Amino acid sequence: MISKEEVKHIAKLARLGISDKEITKYQKDLSSVLDYIEKLERVNVSGVEPTSHPFSSENVVREDEVLNKKDNGKLVDMAPDKKDNYVKVKSILK
Amino acid sequence: MNLTELTIKQTAEGLKKKEFSAVDVCKAYLDKIKKFNEDIFAYLLVDEKGALSQAEEADELISKNKAVSVLTGIPAAIKDNILIEGLKCTSASKILENYVAPYNATVIKKLKECKAVFLGKTNMDEFAMGSSTENSAFGPTKNPNDLTRVPGGSSGGSASTVAANMAAFALGSDTGGSIRQPASFCGVVGLKPTYGSVSRYGLMAFASSLDQIGPLAKTVEDAKIVFGAISGKDPMDSTSVDLPSKKEAFNLKDTRVGIPKEYFVGGIDAKIEKEIKAAIKKYEDMGVKVEEISLPHTDYALAAYYIISPSEASANLARFDGIKYGASSKEAKDLLDLYLKTKGKGFGPEVRRRIMLGTYALSSGYYDAYYLKAQKVRSLLKKDFEKAFRKVDAIFTPTSPIFPFKIGEKMDDPLSMYLVDIYTVSVNLVGLPALSIPIARVDNLPVGLQIIGKPFEESKLFNLGNAFNGKY
Numbered sequence: 001m002i003s004k005e006e007v008k009h010i011a012k013l014a015r016l017g018i019s020d021k022e023i024t025k026y027q028k029d030l031s032s033v034l035d036y037i038e039k040l041e042r043v044n045v046s047g048v049e050p051t052s053h054p055f056s057s058e059n060v061v062r063e064d065e066v067l068n069k070k071d072n073g074k075l076v077d078m079a080p081d082k083k084d085n086y087v088k089v090k091s092i093l094k
Numbered sequence: 095m096n097l098t099e100l101t102i103k104q105t106a107e108g109l110k111k112k113e114f115s116a117v118d119v120c121k122a123y124l125d126k127i128k129k130f131n132e133d134i135f136a137y138l139l140v141d142e143k144g145a146l147s148q149a150e151e152a153d154e155l156i157s158k159n160k161a162v163s164v165l166t167g168i169p170a171a172i173k174d175n176i177l178i179e180g181l182k183c184t185s186a187s188k189i190l191e192n193y194v195a196p197y198n199a200t201v202i203k204k205l206k207e208c209k210a211v212f213l214g215k216t217n218m219d220e221f222a223m224g225s226s227t228e229n230s231a232f233g234p235t236k237n238p239n240d241l242t243r244v245p246g247g248s249s250g251g252s253a254s255t256v257a258a259n260m261a262a263f264a265l266g267s268d269t270g271g272s273i274r275q276p277a278s279f280c281g282v283v284g285l286k287p288t289y290g291s292v293s294r295y296g297l298m299a300f301a302s303s304l305d306q307i308g309p310l311a312k313t314v315e316d317a318k319i320v321f322g323a324i325s326g327k328d329p330m331d332s333t334s335v336d337l338p339s340k341k342e343a344f345n346l347k348d349t350r351v352g353i354p355k356e357y358f359v360g361g362i363d364a365k366i367e368k369e370i371k372a373a374i375k376k377y378e379d380m381g382v383k384v385e386e387i388s389l390p391h392t393d394y395a396l397a398a399y400y401i402i403s404p405s406e407a408s409a410n411l412a413r414f415d416g417i418k419y420g421a422s423s424k425e426a427k428d429l430l431d432l433y434l435k436t437k438g439k440g441f442g443p444e445v446r447r448r449i450m451l452g453t454y455a456l457s458s459g460y461y462d463a464y465y466l467k468a469q470k471v472r473s474l475l476k477k478d479f480e481k482a483f484r485k486v487d488a489i490f491t492p493t494s495p496i497f498p499f500k501i502g503e504k505m506d507d508p509l510s511m512y513l514v515d516i517y518t519v520s521v522n523l524v525g526l527p528a529l530s531i532p533i534a535r536v537d538n539l540p541v542g543l544q545i546i547g548k549p550f551e552e553s554k555l556f557n558l559g560n561a562f563n564g565k566y
Binding site: 009019040045053080081 | 193194196289290303332333335391393394396397398400401408412415416417418419420421422426428429430432433434435437438439441446447449450451453454457464466467468469470471472473474476507508509512523524525526549
Protein backbone atom coordinates (compact mmCIF):
# COMPACT_ATOMS: atom_id res chain seq x y z
CA MET A 1 0.00 0.00 0.00
CA ILE A 2 1.42 3.35 -1.03
CA SER A 3 2.01 5.54 2.04
CA LYS A 4 0.28 8.80 2.99
CA GLU A 5 3.64 10.59 2.69
CA GLU A 6 4.12 9.31 -0.83
CA VAL A 7 0.64 10.45 -1.83
CA LYS A 8 1.32 13.93 -0.42
CA HIS A 9 4.70 14.04 -2.18
CA ILE A 10 3.21 13.11 -5.56
CA ALA A 11 0.42 15.64 -5.18
CA LYS A 12 3.02 18.30 -4.46
CA LEU A 13 5.05 17.31 -7.56
CA ALA A 14 1.88 17.47 -9.64
CA ARG A 15 0.90 20.79 -8.07
CA LEU A 16 -2.45 19.18 -7.33
CA GLY A 17 -4.32 20.35 -4.24
CA ILE A 18 -5.77 17.38 -2.37
CA SER A 19 -7.65 17.27 0.92
CA ASP A 20 -6.73 15.03 3.86
CA LYS A 21 -9.89 13.01 3.19
CA GLU A 22 -8.71 12.33 -0.34
CA ILE A 23 -5.31 11.04 0.75
CA THR A 24 -6.82 7.76 1.92
CA LYS A 25 -8.83 7.36 -1.30
CA TYR A 26 -5.70 7.96 -3.39
CA GLN A 27 -3.77 5.43 -1.34
CA LYS A 28 -6.42 2.85 -2.13
CA ASP A 29 -6.96 3.73 -5.81
CA LEU A 30 -3.32 4.14 -6.72
CA SER A 31 -2.30 0.96 -4.87
CA SER A 32 -4.94 -1.05 -6.68
CA VAL A 33 -3.72 0.10 -10.09
CA LEU A 34 -0.05 -0.25 -9.12
CA ASP A 35 -0.74 -3.82 -7.94
CA TYR A 36 -2.16 -4.63 -11.37
CA ILE A 37 0.88 -3.05 -13.02
CA GLU A 38 3.15 -5.33 -10.96
CA LYS A 39 2.58 -8.00 -13.60
CA LEU A 40 5.16 -6.16 -15.74
CA GLU A 41 7.74 -7.51 -13.29
CA ARG A 42 7.38 -10.87 -15.03
CA VAL A 43 8.38 -9.57 -18.47
CA ASN A 44 11.95 -10.09 -19.57
CA VAL A 45 13.06 -6.86 -21.21
CA SER A 46 16.80 -7.40 -21.21
CA GLY A 47 18.31 -6.02 -24.38
CA VAL A 48 15.04 -4.37 -25.42
CA GLU A 49 15.12 -0.74 -26.51
CA PRO A 50 12.29 1.45 -25.21
CA THR A 51 9.70 2.72 -27.70
CA SER A 52 8.52 6.24 -27.03
CA HIS A 53 6.82 6.73 -30.35
CA PRO A 54 5.03 4.39 -32.79
CA PHE A 55 7.27 5.27 -35.74
CA SER A 56 10.83 6.50 -35.82
CA SER A 57 10.75 10.21 -36.33
CA GLU A 58 13.25 13.00 -36.58
CA ASN A 59 13.04 16.58 -35.43
CA VAL A 60 11.07 18.69 -37.88
CA VAL A 61 12.70 22.10 -38.23
CA ARG A 62 12.20 25.30 -40.15
CA GLU A 63 14.05 28.60 -40.52
CA ASP A 64 13.81 30.84 -37.49
CA GLU A 65 11.80 33.58 -39.15
CA VAL A 66 8.44 35.14 -38.39
CA LEU A 67 5.58 33.53 -40.28
CA ASN A 68 1.84 34.00 -39.84
CA LYS A 69 1.96 37.22 -37.91
CA LYS A 70 -1.14 36.96 -35.75
CA ASP A 71 -2.72 39.36 -33.38
CA ASN A 72 -2.10 37.92 -29.94
CA GLY A 73 -4.85 40.03 -28.40
CA LYS A 74 -7.26 37.11 -28.60
CA LEU A 75 -4.85 34.92 -26.67
CA VAL A 76 -4.14 37.49 -23.96
CA ASP A 77 -7.89 38.07 -23.65
CA MET A 78 -8.30 34.51 -22.47
CA ALA A 79 -5.96 34.92 -19.55
CA PRO A 80 -7.79 35.17 -16.20
CA ASP A 81 -5.43 37.91 -15.07
CA LYS A 82 -3.99 40.45 -17.50
CA LYS A 83 -2.70 44.00 -17.82
CA ASP A 84 -2.26 45.94 -21.07
CA ASN A 85 -1.21 43.28 -23.54
CA TYR A 86 0.45 41.06 -20.97
CA VAL A 87 -0.63 37.99 -19.08
CA LYS A 88 -0.26 38.64 -15.37
CA VAL A 89 1.26 36.08 -13.01
CA LYS A 90 1.76 36.01 -9.28
CA SER A 91 5.20 37.03 -8.04
CA ILE A 92 7.80 34.31 -8.15
CA LEU A 93 10.68 36.01 -6.38
CA LYS A 94 9.88 37.18 -2.91
CA MET B 95 -38.18 10.35 -46.43
CA ASN B 96 -36.47 10.60 -43.08
CA LEU B 97 -33.42 12.68 -43.89
CA THR B 98 -31.65 11.76 -40.64
CA GLU B 99 -31.63 8.08 -41.59
CA LEU B 100 -29.57 8.66 -44.72
CA THR B 101 -25.86 7.91 -44.97
CA ILE B 102 -23.38 10.57 -46.11
CA LYS B 103 -23.35 9.06 -49.58
CA GLN B 104 -27.17 8.94 -49.82
CA THR B 105 -27.46 12.51 -48.53
CA ALA B 106 -24.89 13.76 -51.04
CA GLU B 107 -26.76 12.05 -53.89
CA GLY B 108 -30.07 13.55 -52.76
CA LEU B 109 -28.51 17.01 -52.52
CA LYS B 110 -27.02 16.68 -56.00
CA LYS B 111 -30.40 15.60 -57.45
CA LYS B 112 -32.01 18.56 -55.66
CA GLU B 113 -34.42 16.19 -53.86
CA PHE B 114 -33.85 18.26 -50.73
CA SER B 115 -31.55 21.06 -49.59
CA ALA B 116 -28.69 21.19 -47.09
CA VAL B 117 -30.88 23.43 -44.95
CA ASP B 118 -33.59 20.72 -45.02
CA VAL B 119 -31.04 18.16 -43.86
CA CYS B 120 -29.65 20.46 -41.19
CA LYS B 121 -33.14 21.27 -39.87
CA ALA B 122 -34.03 17.57 -39.77
CA TYR B 123 -31.01 16.81 -37.59
CA LEU B 124 -31.62 19.87 -35.40
CA ASP B 125 -35.18 18.68 -34.85
CA LYS B 126 -33.92 15.25 -33.86
CA ILE B 127 -31.53 16.89 -31.42
CA LYS B 128 -34.32 18.99 -29.89
CA LYS B 129 -36.37 15.82 -29.43
CA PHE B 130 -33.73 13.47 -28.06
CA ASN B 131 -30.73 15.33 -26.67
CA GLU B 132 -32.30 16.00 -23.31
CA ASP B 133 -32.69 12.27 -22.68
CA ILE B 134 -29.49 11.08 -24.32
CA PHE B 135 -27.28 14.12 -23.55
CA ALA B 136 -24.95 13.49 -26.45
CA TYR B 137 -24.38 17.20 -27.15
CA LEU B 138 -22.84 19.67 -24.71
CA LEU B 139 -23.36 22.49 -27.18
CA VAL B 140 -25.62 22.84 -30.21
CA ASP B 141 -24.75 25.65 -32.63
CA GLU B 142 -28.09 26.01 -34.40
CA LYS B 143 -27.38 29.44 -35.86
CA GLY B 144 -23.91 28.53 -37.11
CA ALA B 145 -25.07 25.22 -38.55
CA LEU B 146 -27.97 26.76 -40.50
CA SER B 147 -25.72 29.49 -41.85
CA GLN B 148 -23.17 26.87 -42.97
CA ALA B 149 -25.99 24.84 -44.55
CA GLU B 150 -27.12 27.92 -46.47
CA GLU B 151 -23.60 28.44 -47.77
CA ALA B 152 -23.52 24.80 -48.86
CA ASP B 153 -26.86 25.23 -50.66
CA GLU B 154 -25.44 28.25 -52.51
CA LEU B 155 -22.69 26.06 -53.93
CA ILE B 156 -24.92 23.05 -54.58
CA SER B 157 -27.47 25.16 -56.46
CA LYS B 158 -24.71 26.22 -58.85
CA ASN B 159 -23.56 22.58 -59.10
CA LYS B 160 -20.36 23.67 -57.38
CA ALA B 161 -20.44 21.32 -54.40
CA VAL B 162 -16.78 21.00 -53.47
CA SER B 163 -16.95 17.59 -51.85
CA VAL B 164 -19.27 14.69 -51.09
CA LEU B 165 -19.28 16.18 -47.58
CA THR B 166 -20.70 19.55 -48.72
CA GLY B 167 -23.78 20.28 -46.63
CA ILE B 168 -23.36 17.15 -44.48
CA PRO B 169 -23.99 17.78 -40.74
CA ALA B 170 -21.39 16.57 -38.24
CA ALA B 171 -21.00 16.33 -34.48
CA ILE B 172 -17.55 17.12 -33.07
CA LYS B 173 -16.09 15.78 -29.82
CA ASP B 174 -15.55 18.61 -27.36
CA ASN B 175 -11.77 18.23 -27.21
CA ILE B 176 -11.43 19.35 -30.84
CA LEU B 177 -11.29 23.11 -31.34
CA ILE B 178 -13.81 24.95 -33.51
CA GLU B 179 -12.95 28.65 -33.58
CA GLY B 180 -15.48 30.82 -31.79
CA LEU B 181 -17.24 27.93 -30.04
CA LYS B 182 -16.74 26.86 -26.46
CA CYS B 183 -14.40 23.91 -26.07
CA THR B 184 -14.42 22.29 -22.65
CA SER B 185 -13.03 18.75 -22.92
CA ALA B 186 -16.00 18.08 -20.58
CA SER B 187 -14.05 19.69 -17.75
CA LYS B 188 -14.92 22.45 -15.28
CA ILE B 189 -11.40 23.81 -15.77
CA LEU B 190 -12.37 24.81 -19.33
CA GLU B 191 -16.04 25.47 -18.72
CA ASN B 192 -15.92 28.91 -20.33
CA TYR B 193 -12.99 28.50 -22.69
CA VAL B 194 -13.72 29.65 -26.24
CA ALA B 195 -11.53 28.17 -28.98
CA PRO B 196 -9.31 30.84 -30.61
CA TYR B 197 -8.55 28.77 -33.69
CA ASN B 198 -9.74 25.78 -35.72
CA ALA B 199 -8.22 22.34 -35.42
CA THR B 200 -6.72 21.23 -38.72
CA VAL B 201 -9.41 18.53 -39.11
CA ILE B 202 -12.06 21.26 -38.72
CA LYS B 203 -10.25 23.47 -41.22
CA LYS B 204 -10.28 20.57 -43.69
CA LEU B 205 -13.98 19.83 -43.12
CA LYS B 206 -14.77 23.54 -43.49
CA GLU B 207 -12.99 23.48 -46.85
CA CYS B 208 -15.38 20.63 -47.79
CA LYS B 209 -18.24 22.90 -46.65
CA ALA B 210 -19.48 20.37 -44.11
CA VAL B 211 -21.90 21.61 -41.45
CA PHE B 212 -21.11 21.56 -37.70
CA LEU B 213 -24.14 20.86 -35.52
CA GLY B 214 -22.32 21.10 -32.20
CA LYS B 215 -19.86 19.67 -29.67
CA THR B 216 -20.32 16.30 -28.06
CA ASN B 217 -20.00 15.03 -24.52
CA MET B 218 -17.03 12.91 -23.49
CA ASP B 219 -15.11 11.64 -20.50
CA GLU B 220 -13.19 14.57 -19.03
CA PHE B 221 -9.96 15.10 -21.00
CA ALA B 222 -10.75 11.84 -22.82
CA MET B 223 -9.98 9.84 -19.69
CA GLY B 224 -12.54 7.10 -19.37
CA SER B 225 -14.43 4.29 -21.05
CA SER B 226 -18.02 5.27 -20.37
CA THR B 227 -18.51 9.08 -20.69
CA GLU B 228 -19.48 9.01 -17.00
CA ASN B 229 -16.41 11.07 -16.15
CA SER B 230 -17.82 14.16 -17.87
CA ALA B 231 -18.03 17.10 -15.48
CA PHE B 232 -21.43 17.89 -16.99
CA GLY B 233 -23.20 14.54 -16.68
CA PRO B 234 -23.18 11.20 -18.49
CA THR B 235 -24.41 10.45 -21.99
CA LYS B 236 -26.89 7.55 -22.28
CA ASN B 237 -26.62 4.73 -24.79
CA PRO B 238 -29.37 5.32 -27.42
CA ASN B 239 -29.98 1.56 -27.55
CA ASP B 240 -30.76 1.45 -23.81
CA LEU B 241 -30.92 4.68 -21.83
CA THR B 242 -29.96 2.90 -18.58
CA ARG B 243 -26.62 1.93 -20.06
CA VAL B 244 -23.42 3.73 -20.95
CA PRO B 245 -22.56 4.60 -24.56
CA GLY B 246 -18.92 3.75 -23.92
CA GLY B 247 -16.13 6.32 -23.86
CA SER B 248 -14.45 8.56 -24.07
CA SER B 249 -16.17 9.50 -27.38
CA GLY B 250 -19.57 8.40 -26.02
CA GLY B 251 -21.30 11.62 -27.07
CA SER B 252 -20.03 11.33 -30.66
CA ALA B 253 -20.99 7.65 -30.94
CA SER B 254 -24.48 8.38 -29.58
CA THR B 255 -25.15 11.17 -32.07
CA VAL B 256 -24.52 8.80 -34.96
CA ALA B 257 -26.44 5.91 -33.39
CA ALA B 258 -29.46 8.11 -32.66
CA ASN B 259 -29.35 9.86 -36.05
CA MET B 260 -28.58 13.19 -34.40
CA ALA B 261 -25.69 13.71 -36.86
CA ALA B 262 -24.68 12.23 -40.22
CA PHE B 263 -21.21 11.53 -38.85
CA ALA B 264 -19.04 12.52 -35.93
CA LEU B 265 -15.41 13.03 -35.02
CA GLY B 266 -13.95 11.46 -31.91
CA SER B 267 -10.49 10.87 -30.50
CA ASP B 268 -8.89 7.55 -29.57
CA THR B 269 -6.02 7.09 -27.12
CA GLY B 270 -6.75 3.58 -25.79
CA GLY B 271 -9.98 2.69 -27.57
CA SER B 272 -12.03 5.86 -27.17
CA ILE B 273 -13.49 5.77 -30.69
CA ARG B 274 -13.74 2.02 -31.20
CA GLN B 275 -15.26 1.01 -27.88
CA PRO B 276 -18.12 3.55 -27.93
CA ALA B 277 -18.68 2.70 -31.61
CA SER B 278 -19.05 -0.92 -30.54
CA PHE B 279 -21.30 -0.06 -27.56
CA CYS B 280 -23.57 2.12 -29.70
CA GLY B 281 -23.67 -0.04 -32.82
CA VAL B 282 -21.88 2.28 -35.25
CA VAL B 283 -18.65 2.24 -37.25
CA GLY B 284 -15.55 3.80 -35.68
CA LEU B 285 -12.01 4.16 -37.01
CA LYS B 286 -8.79 4.84 -35.13
CA PRO B 287 -6.41 5.80 -37.93
CA THR B 288 -2.71 4.92 -38.08
CA TYR B 289 -0.78 7.21 -35.74
CA GLY B 290 0.31 10.23 -37.75
CA SER B 291 -2.23 9.95 -40.54
CA VAL B 292 -4.55 12.59 -39.05
CA SER B 293 -3.22 15.87 -37.65
CA ARG B 294 -3.58 16.39 -33.90
CA TYR B 295 -3.32 20.18 -34.20
CA GLY B 296 -6.33 21.55 -32.36
CA LEU B 297 -6.98 18.33 -30.43
CA MET B 298 -6.56 18.83 -26.70
CA ALA B 299 -3.74 16.46 -25.92
CA PHE B 300 -4.18 13.51 -23.55
CA ALA B 301 -1.28 11.18 -24.43
CA SER B 302 0.66 12.58 -27.36
CA SER B 303 2.22 9.34 -28.58
CA LEU B 304 -1.15 7.56 -28.56
CA ASP B 305 -3.87 10.11 -29.51
CA GLN B 306 -5.54 10.13 -32.91
CA ILE B 307 -8.68 11.82 -34.22
CA GLY B 308 -11.01 9.59 -36.22
CA PRO B 309 -14.52 9.28 -37.67
CA LEU B 310 -17.64 7.64 -36.27
CA ALA B 311 -20.22 6.92 -38.94
CA LYS B 312 -23.28 4.90 -39.95
CA THR B 313 -21.43 2.81 -42.53
CA VAL B 314 -17.87 1.79 -43.39
CA GLU B 315 -18.14 3.75 -46.64
CA ASP B 316 -19.07 6.91 -44.73
CA ALA B 317 -16.11 6.42 -42.37
CA LYS B 318 -13.87 6.09 -45.41
CA ILE B 319 -15.20 9.36 -46.87
CA VAL B 320 -14.55 11.27 -43.64
CA PHE B 321 -11.09 9.73 -43.17
CA GLY B 322 -10.19 10.78 -46.70
CA ALA B 323 -11.20 14.36 -45.90
CA ILE B 324 -9.40 14.72 -42.55
CA SER B 325 -6.17 12.81 -43.12
CA GLY B 326 -2.86 14.09 -44.44
CA LYS B 327 0.42 15.65 -43.38
CA ASP B 328 0.09 18.94 -41.54
CA PRO B 329 2.97 21.39 -40.95
CA MET B 330 1.29 22.27 -37.64
CA ASP B 331 1.67 18.67 -36.38
CA SER B 332 5.22 17.37 -36.66
CA THR B 333 4.09 13.84 -35.97
CA SER B 334 1.79 13.78 -38.97
CA VAL B 335 2.89 12.04 -42.14
CA ASP B 336 1.86 11.83 -45.74
CA LEU B 337 -0.13 8.75 -46.52
CA PRO B 338 1.42 6.34 -48.98
CA SER B 339 -0.23 6.84 -52.35
CA LYS B 340 0.10 3.35 -53.72
CA LYS B 341 -3.21 1.56 -53.98
CA GLU B 342 -3.25 -2.18 -53.93
CA ALA B 343 -6.00 -4.19 -55.52
CA PHE B 344 -8.10 -5.90 -52.89
CA ASN B 345 -9.31 -9.43 -53.26
CA LEU B 346 -11.25 -11.01 -50.41
CA LYS B 347 -10.06 -14.46 -51.42
CA ASP B 348 -6.39 -13.43 -51.20
CA THR B 349 -6.80 -11.85 -47.78
CA ARG B 350 -5.38 -13.62 -44.75
CA VAL B 351 -6.86 -12.79 -41.37
CA GLY B 352 -5.32 -13.68 -38.00
CA ILE B 353 -7.27 -14.45 -34.83
CA PRO B 354 -5.02 -13.92 -31.79
CA LYS B 355 -5.50 -16.81 -29.40
CA GLU B 356 -4.65 -14.65 -26.37
CA TYR B 357 -7.78 -12.53 -26.97
CA PHE B 358 -10.14 -15.47 -26.43
CA VAL B 359 -9.06 -16.73 -23.03
CA GLY B 360 -11.51 -15.93 -20.25
CA GLY B 361 -13.07 -12.59 -19.34
CA ILE B 362 -15.04 -12.31 -22.59
CA ASP B 363 -18.82 -12.54 -22.41
CA ALA B 364 -19.89 -15.88 -23.91
CA LYS B 365 -22.58 -14.26 -26.07
CA ILE B 366 -20.05 -11.82 -27.54
CA GLU B 367 -17.60 -14.63 -28.24
CA LYS B 368 -20.36 -16.54 -30.04
CA GLU B 369 -21.22 -13.58 -32.30
CA ILE B 370 -17.56 -12.81 -33.06
CA LYS B 371 -16.95 -16.43 -34.03
CA ALA B 372 -20.07 -16.36 -36.22
CA ALA B 373 -18.82 -13.20 -37.94
CA ILE B 374 -15.41 -14.79 -38.53
CA LYS B 375 -17.17 -17.80 -40.06
CA LYS B 376 -19.06 -15.43 -42.39
CA TYR B 377 -15.76 -14.06 -43.62
CA GLU B 378 -14.43 -17.57 -44.12
CA ASP B 379 -17.50 -18.38 -46.18
CA MET B 380 -16.70 -15.32 -48.31
CA GLY B 381 -13.31 -16.80 -49.07
CA VAL B 382 -11.06 -15.08 -46.53
CA LYS B 383 -8.26 -17.27 -45.16
CA VAL B 384 -8.52 -17.32 -41.39
CA GLU B 385 -5.78 -18.64 -39.12
CA GLU B 386 -4.86 -18.56 -35.48
CA ILE B 387 -1.96 -16.31 -34.54
CA SER B 388 -0.23 -15.40 -31.32
CA LEU B 389 0.41 -12.00 -29.79
CA PRO B 390 2.35 -13.31 -26.80
CA HIS B 391 2.68 -10.06 -24.83
CA THR B 392 -1.04 -9.24 -24.96
CA ASP B 393 -1.41 -9.77 -21.22
CA TYR B 394 0.98 -6.89 -20.49
CA ALA B 395 -0.49 -4.31 -22.87
CA LEU B 396 -3.06 -2.86 -20.48
CA ALA B 397 -0.49 -2.50 -17.67
CA ALA B 398 1.94 -0.75 -20.03
CA TYR B 399 -0.88 1.52 -21.26
CA TYR B 400 -1.86 2.50 -17.70
CA ILE B 401 1.68 3.65 -17.06
CA ILE B 402 2.42 5.34 -20.38
CA SER B 403 -0.85 7.18 -20.89
CA PRO B 404 -1.16 8.72 -17.40
CA SER B 405 2.55 9.67 -17.56
CA GLU B 406 2.06 11.54 -20.83
CA ALA B 407 -1.20 13.00 -19.51
CA SER B 408 0.47 14.32 -16.36
CA ALA B 409 2.82 16.29 -18.62
CA ASN B 410 0.11 17.43 -21.05
CA LEU B 411 -2.30 18.61 -18.37
CA ALA B 412 0.33 20.67 -16.56
CA ARG B 413 -0.63 23.54 -18.86
CA PHE B 414 -3.95 24.03 -17.04
CA ASP B 415 -2.40 26.21 -14.38
CA GLY B 416 -4.93 29.01 -14.09
CA ILE B 417 -2.60 31.49 -15.77
CA LYS B 418 -2.98 31.36 -19.56
CA TYR B 419 -6.65 30.35 -19.89
CA GLY B 420 -9.39 28.41 -18.20
CA ALA B 421 -10.57 28.40 -14.62
CA SER B 422 -8.38 30.15 -12.11
CA SER B 423 -8.70 30.19 -8.35
CA LYS B 424 -9.40 33.67 -7.05
CA GLU B 425 -8.50 32.73 -3.47
CA ALA B 426 -4.89 31.85 -4.21
CA LYS B 427 -2.39 33.74 -2.13
CA ASP B 428 0.72 32.91 -4.15
CA LEU B 429 1.79 31.03 -7.25
CA LEU B 430 1.95 27.58 -5.68
CA ASP B 431 -1.42 28.14 -4.06
CA LEU B 432 -2.82 29.16 -7.47
CA TYR B 433 -1.70 25.86 -8.97
CA LEU B 434 -2.95 23.74 -6.07
CA LYS B 435 -6.36 25.37 -5.82
CA THR B 436 -6.99 25.71 -9.57
CA LYS B 437 -6.20 22.09 -10.33
CA GLY B 438 -7.67 20.72 -7.13
CA LYS B 439 -11.04 22.23 -7.97
CA GLY B 440 -11.00 22.31 -11.76
CA PHE B 441 -10.11 18.68 -12.50
CA GLY B 442 -12.53 15.82 -11.83
CA PRO B 443 -11.63 12.71 -9.79
CA GLU B 444 -10.56 10.46 -12.68
CA VAL B 445 -8.33 13.15 -14.18
CA ARG B 446 -6.70 13.77 -10.82
CA ARG B 447 -6.25 10.04 -10.29
CA ARG B 448 -4.42 9.70 -13.62
CA ILE B 449 -2.28 12.77 -13.05
CA MET B 450 -1.23 11.26 -9.71
CA LEU B 451 -0.51 7.89 -11.33
CA GLY B 452 1.52 9.49 -14.10
CA THR B 453 3.46 11.76 -11.77
CA TYR B 454 4.29 8.76 -9.58
CA ALA B 455 5.45 6.66 -12.53
CA LEU B 456 7.72 9.44 -13.77
CA SER B 457 9.08 10.49 -10.39
CA SER B 458 12.66 9.97 -9.35
CA GLY B 459 13.16 6.47 -8.00
CA TYR B 460 10.27 5.03 -9.97
CA TYR B 461 10.94 6.11 -13.55
CA ASP B 462 13.02 3.02 -14.44
CA ALA B 463 10.73 0.55 -12.75
CA TYR B 464 7.56 1.87 -14.31
CA TYR B 465 7.82 4.22 -17.27
CA LEU B 466 11.00 2.90 -18.84
CA LYS B 467 9.84 -0.68 -18.31
CA ALA B 468 6.48 0.07 -19.92
CA GLN B 469 8.25 1.60 -22.93
CA LYS B 470 10.26 -1.58 -23.34
CA VAL B 471 7.10 -3.68 -23.14
CA ARG B 472 5.76 -1.38 -25.84
CA SER B 473 8.69 -2.47 -28.05
CA LEU B 474 7.83 -6.11 -27.40
CA LEU B 475 4.20 -5.51 -28.39
CA LYS B 476 5.38 -3.83 -31.58
CA LYS B 477 7.50 -6.87 -32.40
CA ASP B 478 4.52 -9.18 -31.71
CA PHE B 479 2.42 -7.36 -34.31
CA GLU B 480 5.26 -7.10 -36.83
CA LYS B 481 5.74 -10.85 -36.58
CA ALA B 482 2.00 -11.52 -36.96
CA PHE B 483 1.69 -9.20 -39.94
CA ARG B 484 4.30 -11.19 -41.82
CA LYS B 485 1.75 -14.01 -41.92
CA VAL B 486 -1.58 -12.15 -42.12
CA ASP B 487 -3.01 -8.96 -43.66
CA ALA B 488 -5.39 -8.08 -40.85
CA ILE B 489 -6.28 -9.19 -37.34
CA PHE B 490 -9.83 -9.75 -36.05
CA THR B 491 -10.72 -9.39 -32.37
CA PRO B 492 -13.79 -8.44 -30.35
CA THR B 493 -13.78 -4.66 -29.74
CA SER B 494 -15.04 -5.11 -26.18
CA PRO B 495 -15.11 -8.15 -23.88
CA ILE B 496 -18.40 -7.01 -22.38
CA PHE B 497 -21.73 -5.51 -23.38
CA PRO B 498 -22.51 -1.87 -22.56
CA PHE B 499 -22.82 -1.85 -18.79
CA LYS B 500 -25.32 0.00 -16.61
CA ILE B 501 -24.64 3.62 -15.73
CA GLY B 502 -22.86 3.76 -12.37
CA GLU B 503 -21.94 0.06 -12.39
CA LYS B 504 -18.17 0.53 -12.61
CA MET B 505 -17.70 3.92 -11.00
CA ASP B 506 -16.53 2.63 -7.60
CA ASP B 507 -13.74 0.51 -8.99
CA PRO B 508 -11.34 2.35 -11.31
CA LEU B 509 -9.48 -0.84 -12.14
CA SER B 510 -12.59 -2.66 -13.36
CA MET B 511 -13.26 0.30 -15.67
CA TYR B 512 -9.68 0.14 -16.99
CA LEU B 513 -10.07 -3.58 -17.84
CA VAL B 514 -12.79 -2.70 -20.38
CA ASP B 515 -10.03 -1.43 -22.70
CA ILE B 516 -8.19 -4.74 -22.82
CA TYR B 517 -8.68 -5.36 -26.55
CA THR B 518 -8.11 -1.85 -27.77
CA VAL B 519 -5.00 -0.46 -26.06
CA SER B 520 -2.32 -2.48 -27.90
CA VAL B 521 -3.38 -0.80 -31.11
CA ASN B 522 -2.57 2.67 -29.76
CA LEU B 523 0.70 1.57 -28.18
CA VAL B 524 1.90 0.27 -31.53
CA GLY B 525 0.31 3.03 -33.65
CA LEU B 526 -1.74 0.71 -35.88
CA PRO B 527 -5.04 1.50 -37.60
CA ALA B 528 -8.16 -0.29 -36.36
CA LEU B 529 -11.80 -0.26 -37.39
CA SER B 530 -14.76 -1.36 -35.26
CA ILE B 531 -17.85 -2.48 -37.16
CA PRO B 532 -21.20 -3.53 -35.69
CA ILE B 533 -21.76 -7.21 -36.45
CA ALA B 534 -24.68 -8.30 -34.27
CA ARG B 535 -27.20 -7.38 -31.64
CA VAL B 536 -27.99 -9.49 -28.58
CA ASP B 537 -31.09 -8.42 -26.61
CA ASN B 538 -30.80 -5.12 -28.52
CA LEU B 539 -27.23 -4.52 -27.33
CA PRO B 540 -24.68 -4.11 -30.13
CA VAL B 541 -21.57 -6.24 -30.62
CA GLY B 542 -18.52 -4.83 -32.41
CA LEU B 543 -15.76 -6.58 -34.35
CA GLN B 544 -12.36 -4.92 -34.33
CA ILE B 545 -10.27 -5.16 -37.52
CA ILE B 546 -6.61 -4.23 -36.97
CA GLY B 547 -4.35 -3.48 -39.91
CA LYS B 548 -0.78 -2.73 -40.83
CA PRO B 549 0.32 0.90 -40.60
CA PHE B 550 -1.31 3.07 -43.28
CA GLU B 551 -3.43 0.21 -44.64
CA GLU B 552 -6.78 1.80 -43.76
CA SER B 553 -8.05 0.94 -47.26
CA LYS B 554 -7.70 -2.75 -46.45
CA LEU B 555 -9.71 -2.24 -43.27
CA PHE B 556 -12.44 -0.42 -45.18
CA ASN B 557 -12.58 -3.19 -47.79
CA LEU B 558 -12.81 -5.90 -45.15
CA GLY B 559 -15.35 -3.96 -43.11
CA ASN B 560 -17.46 -3.24 -46.15
CA ALA B 561 -17.50 -6.91 -47.10
CA PHE B 562 -19.47 -7.73 -43.97
CA ASN B 563 -22.02 -5.29 -45.30
CA GLY B 564 -24.04 -4.93 -42.17
CA LYS B 565 -25.76 -8.18 -42.90
CA TYR B 566 -26.78 -9.54 -39.53
